[in-house]
Amino acid sequence: MPSSRSHIIVIGAGVTGLTSAVFLAEAGYEVTVIAAHVPGDSSIEYTSPWAGAHWHTHATPDDPRACDWDVQTYEYWIDLLEREKRDAKLPKAGLKVYDSFKYWDFPGTDELWWAPYVKDFRVLADHHEPVRSINERTPKGAGEIKEAVVYRAVAVNVSQYLLYLQERARKAGAVVIKARLPVEQGLQNALQAAEGEAMSKGRSKADCFVNATGLGAAKLCGYEAMYPIRGQTVLVKGEAETIFTRSGVDYGAYCIPRPGSGSTILGGTKEKDVWSETPDPRVTEQILKHAALNIPELMTGSDGGFEVVSVQCGLRPGRQGGARVEREVVGGKRIVHAYGHAGGGYQNSIGSARLTVRLVDESLACAPVGARL
Structure with missing residues (x-):
C-alpha cells in the first residue's frame, strides 16, 4: 500500500460512498467525504435512504463480479451480526x-x-x-x-445503517462535509471544488478521489449510460x-x-x-x-x-453495462469511479468497497499521467 496518510476524497454519502469511506479510513488513509446529502437527509436525489433494503441478489451468472460482491456482502453482514451478538458494546448497524x-x-x-x-x-x-x-x-x-x-x-434498517457507516467512518478519522459541488461544470471542475472544500476545513490536498455519486454521475461525468x-x-x-x-x-x-x-x-x-x-x-x-x-x-x-x-x-x-468501478486520471487527478449499482447498492456494497480500496491502492502506486490507467 502507498503512504497510509494519503488523502482520499470520497464524493457521495450513499451506501457505496460511506462503505468505501469506512474501509479506506480503517485502512489508514486520511478520508474526507463530501456530499450534497448526508444520513438523515431526505431528497429524491439521495437514493440510499429510500431503499428496502435486504440481501436479495439481482446478479446473474453472466456478471461474476456482481455475484462475488453480493456473496462478500452476505458473509460480511452475517459476521457483523455475530460480532454484535458477542460484544454488546458494539454499535448496532441496524441489521x-x-x-x-x-x-x-x-x-x-x-x-x-x-x-x-x-x-x-x-x-x-x-x-x-x-x-x-x-x-x-x-x-x-x-x-x-x-x-x-x-x-x-x-x-x-437503512436510516440506522447509513448513520452507523457515517459514525464508523468518523471514528476511524474521516471527516464528512455537506456541500453541493458544481457537477454541471464537468468532472475536473467538480474535483477541484471538492479539494477546495476539503482544504477549507483544514484537510490536505487530495491524492485520490472516489466518485460515488450514483445518479449524479450522469451530470458529473456526462454519461448517457x-x-x-x-x-x-x-x-x-x-x-x-x-x-x-x-x-x-x-x-x-x-x-x-x-x-x-x-x-x-x-x-x-x-x-x-x-x-x-x-x-x-x-x-x-x-x-x-x-x-x-x-x-x-x-x-x-x-x-x-x-x-x-x-x-x-x-x-x-x-x-448500461452495469456498475462502473474502475480507476482513471482526469486533469492529472487520480480518481476511482464507484457508481451505477442500480438496485444492488446495498448487497453490492462490501465487495464493491473492497475493490474500490484496492483500486485506490493501485492508483496511488502509479504516476498520474495519461487518461485511463
Missing part, C-alpha cells in the same frame, strides 16, 4: 436475519447460483407453509405460487416476522421489515427512465393488494387494512 421467502407465479426461470452461499436454503412444495395458505386465499384466476424457496437473509430506475414503496406499521419477494406474470411484490423500527416496507416497482418523485395512487393500491395476499398479519388498521405511514419513490442509479 437482522430473517427467513426470506422467494415466490414465483410461474415455473422458475432464475438460475439460483447463490443457493450454496446462503444459510438454510430449501425448496418449498405447494403443501408447505406459507405457500399453502397464500394459495388458498388467492382469488381464482389471480395467479398462484408455482415455485418457492426459503433461506436466511439480512434486512437493513446512466438512467433512473424508479421504485415506489409503501411504509406500514408493524414489523413483519419474515421477508418475501414475489415474481408475478406482470408484477413484482415484496415485504421487507425494517429491523427495530416497528415498520415494514412494501413494494414495489422498477420503472426505467422515470424521474418523477410523485407516487402513483394506482400503484399504491396494487402494492397493498398484493401484500394483503402474502402478509395479511400486518393488516392491523381499524378498517381491517394496512396502517400506512408513508408512500414514497426512490431513484435507483441504473447504468
